[in-house]
Structures are given as C-alpha cells and as structure tokens.
Amino acid sequence: MDHRIHQIPNRFALDFPAVKEKPQAAETEFREIFQKELSLKISKHASERLEERNIHIDKKQWHLIEDKMNEARRKGITDSLVVTKDATLLVSTTNNTVITALDREEASDRIFTNINGTIIINS
Template sequence: MANTNVNNILIPNVSKIPSDKKVNLENKIGQGKTGDEFKALLQDQVDQTRKEHGIQLSTHAAKRLQERNLSMDSDEFFKLKGAMAKLKEKGGQDSLVITDKAAYIVDVPKNRIVTAIDKNNILENVFTKIDSTVIV
C-alpha cells in the first residue's frame, strides 16, 4: 500500500498487520508473584491499621452480636475504644466493659472483643476471669 501525499505532506497508509498470535490477557491478570506480593502487602497494612486504630472482633463475639441482635454503631465503637484505652493505661488484661446497650468481655492487649451480652441478659450473670471493669 502506498503513502498518500496531500499538500506536500506525506501521510502514511496505516493498516492492521495480520497475525496469528493471540494473547489472552484474562489468564495473566491477577496471577504471578507480583499479585500475591501486593495482596500480602495490602493485608499487612490492613492488619497493622487494625492493631493501631481498631478493635478486633473475635468469631465468637461476632456470632453473639448477631444472635442477640446487637448492633455496633459508631457511638458504641468509640465508647469501647475509649474504654479499652483507659484499661490499657491502667494495665487491664481481660476486662468487662459495660455500655448502655451491652456488656463486653475484652482482651485489652490484643484490642479484641471476646464476647458480648445484651443489656437485658446482664443481670444475674457471673463474669469470671476478668481483672478489671469499666462502665461507659
């Protein structure tokens, strides 16, 4: 195919070059070492952020929250976070945190909620193996 000349400007004729080689990018996306490295790096950052700023929820606590229809709204979250900061400052390890909605057993060094009890079922419960209590 020839080039075209318009007003003394050479315009090349560009056309598709036939090729039998086909590349399937779907098989290459998300595979390989770099994808795994990125996923691991991202998970490390998420875990670090949770440790520094968040409260972890044990599987047991998540199950109890669901069974007892307890919701963890931002108000409840910040009450727990503040209580855990106070407990950590005072050297608490396994503690009972009582809010206006529920009671929580928490593992202070791990920033983890171990279990949750709704306010209606707190009465006449015996809480064992705790070293401190805070009411918020």
C-alpha cells in the first residue's frame, strides 16, 4: 500500500468560485434593515411578571423601548436596565428580549448586577 501524498491534476480538482469581498456599505445597510425587522421578544418569565404585577405597557411605549434597545446594542450594550415611569425591565439587547419586569415601587429597593447599560424613558 502506498501512503505517499499524490498531487491531483488540475483537471480533476474541484472548481470553487472565488470568494469576493462584500462592500461594507451593503453589509451595514442589510444589518440595519434586518435589525429594524426584528420584533421585541418577551420571555415567559417576563410575561408572567408583567401579568402578576399588573404592569401595562402600551404599543407606542413598546416601540420606543425596542428603538432604545437597538440604539443601546449599536453602542455595545448587551444587558440593560430599562426604566420607565411605570416599570423597570431587565433586557438583553443581544437577544432583543425582555428578561424580567418589576413595577417601579418594587425596583426602588433593588441592586441590579450583570448589566452594562441603563435606558431611562420618561414618556
């Protein structure tokens, strides 16, 4: 048995297309469009907390929260605290997900760890 490595003639080699560099602007534009199409997810835990704590956030405010989360993501924030007039939300901007929710009264006596940004929404 011959264990030497043999060269394959070019006519038998696989012909893969050359990888071309993508223009940076097109990639950025696609990423921005893709991120805008993402919708905010609410984890099962957060959904339960919103219901049991009787926290109601209207559609307009959810859109504002989502916009601010996207802005925070662009600035490198991965886990954030979102403070609104009615609630405090712990969110993952990486996953675009609300992790948990507290009412403002309950959140006033807490220490929040493992976050690297805070979003304050006054409206």
